[in-house]
Amino acid sequence: MATVSHDESSRLAALRQYRILDTEPEVAFDDLALLASHICETPIALISLVDADRQWFKAHPGIAVTQTSRAVSFCSHAIEHSGLFIVPDAREDERFRDNPFVAGGPFFRFYAGAPLLAREGEALGTLCVIDRVPRNLTQGQREALDALRRQVEGQLELRRNLHELRDALAARDRAEADVATLSGLIPFCSTCQMDLTIPADPSAIPRIAEGVTAVLREKGWQDTEVIAVELSVQEAIANAIRHGCQNDATKHVQCCLMVESSGEVVIVVRDPGTGFDASAVPNPLNSENLFKSSGRGVFLINTLMDRVDFVDGGREVQMRKKKAAAS
Amino acid sequence: MAISIPERSIGDVVILEVPPQVMFYEGAALLRARITELVGTGHLKLLLDLHHVTHLDSFGVGVIASKYVSLRGRGGHLKLLRPSPRSLHVLSIARLTDILESFDDEDEAVRSFQSNARI
Numbered sequence: 001m002a003t004v005s006h007d008e009s010s011r012l013a014a015l016r017q018y019r020i021l022d023t024e025p026e027v028a029f030d031d032l033a034l035l036a037s038h039i040c041e042t043p044i045a046l047i048s049l050v051d052a053d054r055q056w057f058k059a060h061p062g063i064a065v066t067q068t069s070r071a072v073s074f075c076s077h078a079i080e081h082s083g084l085f086i087v088p089d090a091r092e093d094e095r096f097r098d099n100p101f102v103a104g105g106p107f108f109r110f111y112a113g114a115p116l117l118a119r120e121g122e123a124l125g126t127l128c129v130i131d132r133v134p135r136n137l138t139q140g141q142r143e144a145l146d147a148l149r150r151q152v153e154g155q156l157e158l159r160r161n162l163h164e165l166r167d168a169l170a171a172r173d174r175a176e177a178d179v180a181t182l183s184g185l186i187p188f189c190s191t192c193q194m195d196l197t198i199p200a201d202p203s204a205i206p207r208i209a210e211g212v213t214a215v216l217r218e219k220g221w222q223d224t225e226v227i228a229v230e231l232s233v234q235e236a237i238a239n240a241i242r243h244g245c246q247n248d249a250t251k252h253v254q255c256c257l258m259v260e261s262s263g264e265v266v267i268v269v270r271d272p273g274t275g276f277d278a279s280a281v282p283n284p285l286n287s288e289n290l291f292k293s294s295g296r297g298v299f300l301i302n303t304l305m306d307r308v309d310f311v312d313g314g315r316e317v318q319m320r321k322k323k324a325a326a327s
Numbered sequence: 328m329a330i331s332i333p334e335r336s337i338g339d340v341v342i343l344e345v346p347p348q349v350m351f352y353e354g355a356a357l358l359r360a361r362i363t364e365l366v367g368t369g370h371l372k373l374l375l376d377l378h379h380v381t382h383l384d385s386f387g388v389g390v391i392a393s394k395y396v397s398l399r400g401r402g403g404h405l406k407l408l409r410p411s412p413r414s415l416h417v418l419s420i421a422r423l424t425d426i427l428e429s430f431d432d433e434d435e436a437v438r439s440f441q442s443n444a445r446i
Contacts, residue, residue, distance in 0.1 A: 202351070202352035202353070205351075205352065206351075227413060227416070231384070231417065234382070234384055235384060235385055238352055238384065238385075238386070241352075242353070284421060285421075285422050291392045291393055291395065291396035292389065292392070292393065294385075294386075294389050295389070296385035296388055296389060296421055297384075297385040297386075299385075299420075299421075300385050300417070300420060300421075303420050304420070
């Protein structure tokens with residue numbers, strides 16, 4: 001039975017990043033395996049990926065099978081070693097002499113496997129060559145097998161990079177769709193003095209707060225009122241990021257500010273989350289809640305603003321405050 | 328770059344000089360963790376120096392409130408040093424200014440822990 005790496009979970013996680021298991025054959029991998037077979041003068045070569053309980057072959061010239069149990073895998077041993085792992089004669093090696101592929105058909109005797117490393121350094125599998133007679137590799141063949149191993153790793157990285165690029169483009173498309181959806185949900189923003197859609201990233205909070213502060217100061221609001229509004233905006237956006245967006249920076253929060261002719265400021269913060277029942281938020285001033293670590297954001301907003309409405313199931317908070325009369 | 332909370336001791340009082348970014352968004356989780364460590368190692372007289380903190384939000388208030396009660400439960404004390412008027416305003420809305428002792432002078436704050444000890 002092959003041994004299993006102590007870092008097996010991270011190795012398997014790295015393997016999943018390449019999304020190569022159970023994919024169709026590809027000429028680039030087939031060619032590299034074929035070259036390995038020719039250069040090393042073996043009837044069989046494999047590009048083998050070692051999964052949790054099996055080894056699966058991306059390329060397998062010289063043998064028809066596409067996967068085997070990991071329990072009978074030479075490659076599972078090879079990935080436990082750094083550098084080339086060679087078994088000159090499996091029948092003479094106590095680790096392999098009882099292996100069904102050695103004791104019976106297809107009667108493997110010779111194995112040489114070069115571990116394929118992920119960019120994280122984890123061994124994913126091997127480029128290996130197999131023969132039915134005991135033998136060894138020349139120095140030139142070892143060097144060539146190692147060079148081909150680097151080429152296989154390059155192909156794997158190329159594949160992973162393409163997947164990551166596709167994912168990034170898809171995430172961008174989703175984010176743009178989110179922005180378009182959010183923008184359509186607050187239709188009265190043609191009168192906004194500030195209308196921003198920001199990524200759900202806390203670092204954006206001060207920027208919005210500063211914008212609100214600047215607008216209110218320009219309108220002659222007193223410091224204490226400006227602070228009240230600024231605090232409310234910070235709390236509302238923090239709630240939107242934390243709860244509405246689950247701290248997922250690919251999501252977006254919309255914030256708009258209007259100053260009506262009456263002097264009342266209206267601020268709307270909207271998130272794409274599932275909403276919440278504002279009436280069910282416990283009162284933090286109740287003795288049993290006074291020292292709790294959370295539950296004050298909505299209370300602060302309600303206290304600091306003149307009127308607060310949670311609409312659309314809590315996904316949108318509308319906050320209003322009137323400018324105090326000049327003293 | 329990782330944020331750290333500078334701290335020093337006067338006698339058995341540990342003074343935590345809270346950087347402003349620790350009280351921003353969920354940064355106060357760092358303060359919560361450090362206070363938990365201090366309490367775990369028997370430090371039960373903690374003074375939070377808030378003079379750098381310009382913006383205290385509900386998350387930060389929550390950490391201060393929960394750690395205050397946690398320390399009191401172990402016979403310890405958590406007090407505030409030089410909170411800004413704005414921070415005090417937020418604490419007062421949360422009705423915590425009547426409970427949390429707050430000082431403008433460090434010596435006075437440190438001495439106050441000794442008074443607690445004599446009671």
